[in-house]
Amino acid sequence: MLSTIADYTRLTKDMGKSLTQVAKQPDVSRDTDYFLGHIGQVKTIDDFLKDYRLYSYAMKAYGLSDMTYAKAFMRKVLTEGVTSKDAFANKLTDTRYRQFATAFNFAALGDKATQTAAATTGTATQYVTQTMEEKAGDQNEGLRLALYFTRKASTITTAYQILADKALTQVVQTALGLPSTISAANIDAQAKMIADKIKLTDFQDPAKVTKFVQRFAAMWDATQARNDSSTNPALVLIAGAATSVSMDTNVLTTLQNIKFNR
Numbered sequence: 682m683l684s685t686i687a688d689y690t691r692l693t694k695d696m697g698k699s700l701t702q703v704a705k706q707p708d709v710s711r712d713t714d715y716f717l718g719h720i721g722q723v724k725t726i727d728d729f730l731k732d733y734r735l736y737s738y739a740m741k742a743y744g745l746s747d748m749t750y751a752k753a754f755m756r757k758v759l760t761e762g763v764t765s766k767d768a769f770a771n772k773l774t775d776t777r778y779r780q781f782a783t784a785f786n787f788a789a790l791g792d793k794a795t796q797t798a799a800a801t802t803g804t805a806t807q808y809v810t811q812t813m814e815e816k817a818g819d820q821n822e823g824l825r826l827a828l829y830f831t832r833k834a835s836t837i838t839t840a841y842q843i844l845a846d847k848a849l850t851q852v853v854q855t856a857l858g859l860p861s862t863i864s865a866a867n868i869d870a871q872a873k874m875i876a877d878k879i880k881l882t883d884f885q886d887p888a889k890v891t892k893f894v895q896r897f898a899a900m901w902d903a904t905q906a907r908n909d910s911s912t913n914p915a916l917v918l919i920a921g922a923a924t925s926v927s928m929d930t931n932v933l934t935t936l937q938n939i940k941f942n943r
Contacts, residue, residue: 685823686898692817692828700806703813712738713805720801724792726759729785742808743781744829755781762788774845776836823901826852827894834884834893840872853879855904856897 692699703709716738723729730736730752740749748754761768763782770782782788784799794800810832818825830852836842843849854861857878863871883889 688824689827704809720795723795742804834890840875855900
């Protein structure tokens with residue numbers, strides 16, 4: 682099995698090719714064809730929410746599948762739009778809702794909202810990307826997290842945005858060597874800890890994002906190797922395995938003590 686960073690490098694080396702391969706898969710192609718063929722006919726928020734196939738496709742595209750059931754919540758997001766600073770979506774820490782309301786801007790564009798590039802091809806691209814990440818996660822959850830973080834990094838401006846997103850939180854906690862139990866701490870204390878350890882403006886620099894993802898991948902693989910070895914009684918009976926466990930623990934300890942470069 683390849684390491685997380687090897688898998689990540691393989692996929693991102695030619696992202697266009699990787700996305701095209703996913704887009705051509707029968708289930709993805711079929712759903713995308715339906716979406717692009719019908720979304721332009723939607724004129725109102727009600728129409729949008731009533732067509733489950735269109736609505737669920739759009740929700741998945743913006744990483745909101747787990748909120749597909751919450752139609753009243755999403756109706757409020759779409760109804761208020763994003764123009765006013767007091768709009769519902771703008772008050773939510775999770776920026777995915779603002780992105781969704783921007784793509785399907787019924788509040789500002791009315792019945793023309795579903796005819797924009799963002800609502801059509803933009804959403805289809807998001808869907809394919811989301812699907813690629815999910816399929817990657819079927820084989821390696823660390824890879825899914827790495828791809829997701831890479832895609833979202835440039836939108837991060839505050840530590841609270843990280844904490845509002847479970848996937849981003851997991852990446853950052855792993856990269857910084859923080860235990861998941863820290864999530865039980867006061868939210869402001871968590872935000873301060875992240876801000877003290879990471880210069881968030883670095884996430885506007887692709888090279889620095891890559892470096893951070895590499896750090897995450899190394900920590901992820903070291904942690905997984907340690908956990909797999911410690912929970913498999915058969916491995917400790919193998920002489921070579923004992924050495925491997927020791928090495929993984931040492932690597933993990935070293936990585937935890939490294940402060941992310943600013």
